[in-house]
Amino acid sequence: MRMARDPLGTYGALGRRYGDAVRVPFGVGRALYVLSRPEYAEHVLVANQANYVKAFTYRPLRAVLGEGLLTSEGETWRRHRRVVQPVFAQRHVVGFGPQIVETAAAAVARWPDGVLLDAAGELRRMTLDIVGRALFGSALAGEAERTGRSLELLQRGAVAGTFLPGAAAKRGVYQRVPGLGGALGQLDGLVQRVIKGSSGGELLQLLKERGEFSEAELHDEVLTLLLAGHETTAASLAWTFVLLSRYPAARERLEQEVDEVLGGREPRAEDVDRLPWTKAVLEEAMRIYPPAWTIERDALEEDDIAGVRVPAGSTIAVPPYLLHRNVEVWPNPEGFQPERFMGETERSRYAYLPFGGGRRICVGAGFAMLEAVLVLATVSRTHRLDLAPGIKVPMRAEITLRPAGPVPMRVTRRA
Ligand code: HEM
Helix, strand or coil, X not given: CHHHXXXXXXXXXXXHHHCCEEEEEECCCEEEEEECCHHHHHHHHHHCHHHEEECHHHHHHHHHHCCCCCCCCHHHHHHHHHHHHHXXXXXXXXXXXXXXXXXXXXXXXXXXXXXXXXXXHHHHHHHHHHHHHHHHCCCCHHHHHHHHHHHHHHHHHHHHHCCCCCHHHCHHHHHHCCCHHHHHHHHHHHHHHHHHHCCCCHHHHHHHHCCCCCHHHHHHHHHHHHHHCCHHHHHHHHHHHHHHHHCHHHHHHHHHHHHHHHCCCCXXXXXXXXXXXXXXXXXXXXXXXXXXXXXXXXXXXXXXXXXXXXXXXXXXXXXXXXXXXXXXXXXXXXXXXXXXXXXXXXXXXHHCCCCCCHHHCCCCHHHHHHHHHHHHHHHXXXXXXXXXXXXXXXXXXXXCEEECXXXXXXXXXXX
């Protein structure tokens, strides 16, 4: 019960009391293992990944997203991944640069000077519009508010549904819950408009033309990419601006870098490698606030996870939220220090997993980093965002870790 009410607080407290491998019994003869060392994550996500499938905790998400990339398994997953992955290959992704910058710059140009805005809402609108335009050829900014509300409701419903045996896996159950049915209907409508009304984003063309997907599969994949493709990026940008507002020296260094590298023009994809501090700021924000705060798997067979024995059927969590706060790897874990991501490092690559790892690693990671760096540079070139005085920004951890409620920030044009 406590875990469902306050997952981050409870995970943190378990770790402080029992260490970085904790067995939490639930139900009859079942247990959740909360493992927060890099070697555990490496074993589960990579070394012995064939022994693991997405955990039962993903069932409510599967009920909503169906058989898209994020929630499918086996042959269906492989087929979808084969079609979608090439669009996100690094050399391909840079081609989305102009659309990303154009969409971000147009949004920023509409911000009135010196006014308090809800930064989380503004960034959600921007990132939904970016995936809509870049991937699907649809302008979606006008859909952001309703989509945001639907996602809030569905995330809450999904968490509540996690421990309902059987029922949690069925879409119909959610359709009948007051509020959730409307939210599902809104998302289905959005997907239909994207599929039918699109002027032909490249990804949508590919999904249609390869002819491998049924109508239902096409629906599920479009829904998956729309949701997975904007909600997490919006959260990571919102946290980044909150942190920059609290750490003025880091922000000044970022503005200086952006000014020097861009010299007054808008950023391009090729600039990203010349903006190391901007990128480090984002990486450090995703360390402290990883939008995908937990990654969970069920073990098919019993296993020995770097010294931790788990029976078949166990559920294993390797939460980035805890991995990113492991003091052995990250001294002063609550401190915002982008220097951690500048230059070479001796850290295990499994100490930092904002995009997961192994074959189920985020297919959109390259797109997300390109997008986030370009948006941060586009905004910072001309504007500053300051958290309204006295405002705390509490976390909400459901499927994603995001600010709870609106984030009032004053937007001012830079001199
Ligand atoms: C900052 C932004 C993002 C973060 C932090 C993030 C994080 C993640 C993580 C941790 C996973 C793995 C989940 C697991 O192993 O259970 C994942 C999977 C996935 N992400 Fe992302 N993601 C981001 C942006 C995106 C974008 C922009 C897209 C698409 C446009 C996207 C699409 C997906 C898909 C389709 C999967 C499932 C991949 C598979 O299982 O084959 N994500 N993401």
